[in-house]
Amino acid sequence: MTGTRRSFLAYSFALPSLARAIQQTASPYRRPKLKITDVRTAQVMGHGLQLHVRIYTDQGIYGHGEGTDAVQGGTGLVRMFRRFLVGQDPLNVEALWERIRTAGIFAGAQGGQYVAALSAVEIALWDLAGKALGVPVYQLLGGKVRDRVRLYCDSANHHPDDPQARPKLKEIEAMGFTAVKIDIDEAQDPGRWDRVNWTASNAEIDRMVKEVAFVRETLSPRVDLAVDMHGRYDATTAKRVAREMERFRLLWLEEPVPAENVPVMRDIRESTTTPICAGENLFLRHGFRELLEQRAVDIVMPDLQKCGGLLEGRKIADMAHTYYTPFAPHCVVSPIGTMASCHVCAAVPNFLVLEWHWISRLELWRNFVREGDIIDKGFVTLPDRAGIGVEMNEEAARKVQVKDTPWFEPGL
Ligand code: MG
Numbered sequence: 001m002t003g004t005r006r007s008f009l010a011y012s013f014a015l016p017s018l019a020r021a022i023q024q025t026a027s028p029y030r031r032p033k034l035k036i037t038d039v040r041t042a043q044v045m046g047h048g049l050q051l052h053v054r055i056y057t058d059q060g061i062y063g064h065g066e067g068t069d070a071v072q073g074g075t076g077l078v079r080m081f082r083r084f085l086v087g088q089d090p091l092n093v094e095a096l097w098e099r100i101r102t103a104g105i106f107a108g109a110q111g112g113q114y115v116a117a118l119s120a121v122e123i124a125l126w127d128l129a130g131k132a133l134g135v136p137v138y139q140l141l142g143g144k145v146r147d148r149v150r151l152y153c154d155s156a157n158h159h160p161d162d163p164q165a166r167p168k169l170k171e172i173e174a175m176g177f178t179a180v181k182i183d184i185d186e187a188q189d190p191g192r193w194d195r196v197n198w199t200a201s202n203a204e205i206d207r208m209v210k211e212v213a214f215v216r217e218t219l220s221p222r223v224d225l226a227v228d229m230h231g232r233y234d235a236t237t238a239k240r241v242a243r244e245m246e247r248f249r250l251l252w253l254e255e256p257v258p259a260e261n262v263p264v265m266r267d268i269r270e271s272t273t274t275p276i277c278a279g280e281n282l283f284l285r286h287g288f289r290e291l292l293e294q295r296a297v298d299i300v301m302p303d304l305q306k307c308g309g310l311l312e313g314r315k316i317a318d319m320a321h322t323y324y325t326p327f328a329p330h331c332v333v334s335p336i337g338t339m340a341s342c343h344v345c346a347a348v349p350n351f352l353v354l355e356w357h358w359i360s361r362l363e364l365w366r367n368f369v370r371e372g373d374i375i376d377k378g379f380v381t382l383p384d385r386a387g388i389g390v391e392m393n394e395e396a397a398r399k400v401q402v403k404d405t406p407w408f409e410p411g412l
Contacts, residue, residue: 034059034132036090038410039082039121041075043402046364047332047357050305052392053078053120054408055090055128063090063128064392066337067120068305070113075406077117085121091132093125094311101308111283115308122309123340123388130387137343137388141314144346148379151356152179152226152251160214169218172359176377179224179251179353182215184208184241185232200237209244216248224251224353226277231258235268242272251353252277252299252328259291266296277301280330284308288316292323299352303330305337310344317348326352334397335369339390342380354380367396 038056043049051067051074067074084100100118101109108114130137138144153175157168172180186192191203200208216225227250229241238256245253252275257264259278269276275298282288284307291297300320304313317327327350331341338356345351356375358365366373369390374380383389401407 032059033089034061034091034128036085036088039078039085039124040406040408040410041078042397042407043071043075043405044334044397044400045402046334046368046400047361049402050333050337051075051078051117051120052336052397052408053117053124055085055121055124057090057128057132061128061131063124063126063131063387064336065120065123065125065127065309066305066333066340067116067118067123068333068337069303070116070306071120073113074117074120077114078121081117081121090125090128093122093129096125097122097309097311111287115283116306119305119307119309119312122311123305123337126310126340126343127387134386136382136384136386137310137340138346138382141310141343141347144382145349146346146351148381149342149345149351150178150353151375151378151380152181152224152353153177153359153378154181154355154357155359156183158182158184158211158215160210165214166218169215173219173223176379178222178378179226180215180219181226181228181254181355182211183228183230184211185228185230197234198232198237199234200241205237205240205244208241212245212248212250226251226254228254229256231255231278231281233257235264238268239271242268242274242276245274246272250274254278254301255280262290262294262296265291266294269296269298275299277328279303280306282307284312285315285319288319292320292325295323297325299326299328301328301330301355303332304341304344305331305333310340313341313344314348317344317350321348321350324350326350328352329354331355332357334392335365335371335374335390336388336392339369339374339380339383340388342382343388346382364396364400367393369393 035058037058040054042052051071053065054062056062081100104114126137153172157165189204191201254277277299278297279301280303302316345354370393371390
């Protein structure tokens with residue numbers, strides 16, 4: 001009895017002191033402060049143009065981020081951002097982001113290339129912070145509410161007359177995907193009467209309905225289907241198509257008109273039971289505020305490698321959550337950026353599904369990071385490694401390097 005009591009007392013005293021000792025030796029805050037020493041870039045042509053950014057420190061670790069779409073001038077912008085980064089503590093991500101963002105308010109920091117380049121920098125800072133603190137990025141974004149992230153496969157196989165279309169759709173389903181997206185805007189449609197104006201004729205709308213019906217019938221009913229119009233059409237067409245789509249019970253109809261005129265998007269949403277999704281070309285929280293306030297969409301789809309980065313993505317998701325609106329990020333980047341997006345998708349309650357756009361570039365996808373294919377049966381399981389949790393396989397990535405651009409060389 002006495003022995004048991006003594007060992008119990010020893011145990012209860014030992015445990016807190018042991019925990020304290022571990023905390024004291026392991027806490028990264030007891031190490032010397034990290035300092036940013038350099039910022040370098042590389043550009044690749046994956047699915048479109050991607051800007052890769054590496055942020056180096058005085059203690060040998062670096063963070064890697066990726067921006068996309070609006071990054072044509074990204075290398076020059078990141079070179080300009082260096083003066084806000086070098087010499088700073090990379091763990092103060094929000095402060096560095098805010099400093100760069102507000103420094104550019106007269107230089108276009110409200111959107112476009114400035115914010116896309118900043119997104120790549122921000123993602124590199126999170127990778128670095130995770131590595132420095134020894135935790136996955138999702139842990140720094142509030143922790144995870146799910147262990148794996150559901151993807152949808154963007155597919156170009158929707159032409160009923162293409163003999164390859166049906167087997168390819170079946171292949172996507174066999175890979176484990178539980179959602180598919182197709183595009184129904186068609187510049188070459190013979191039913192178009194004008195090269196510039198996108199008011200759809202009856203023949204065009206019939207073609208769209210036929211394609212969606214074909215894909216819907218080919219996929220099993222448990223696979224969700226989303227349909228994209230790339231913001232090309234006018235409001236009249238948008239309403240007509242959204243009404244025609246009602247019978248297919250789509251996951252969503254994406255940007256039937258551009259997203260910048262919020263009252264028009266609201267008119268379309270109010271005219272139909274088809275869920276409307278928009279936002280891949282909107283930037284920062286400000287781009288989404290009115291869209292949500294006016295209840296103009298059913299689903300928001302920011303691109304985290306473009307709209308401001310991971311924390312900005314989390315803030316947009318949280319803003320959407322106050323309107324009970326799901327969050328389904330647009331994503332066209334490599335496994336590095338995709339995994340970065342997955343950390344946000346794992347951390348927010350209202351996540352719906354994440355885009356995956358590399359079905360036609362499978363070999364590059366599977367080799368782009370040293371960890372291999374990050375997708376398993378249509379889902380990405382969050383790694384417990386520090387930072388984003390994947391590292392570029394430079395040999396594979398350099399095969400798609402943009403000609404005559406720097407490859408993480410200093411000073412460029
Ligand atoms: Mg789209």
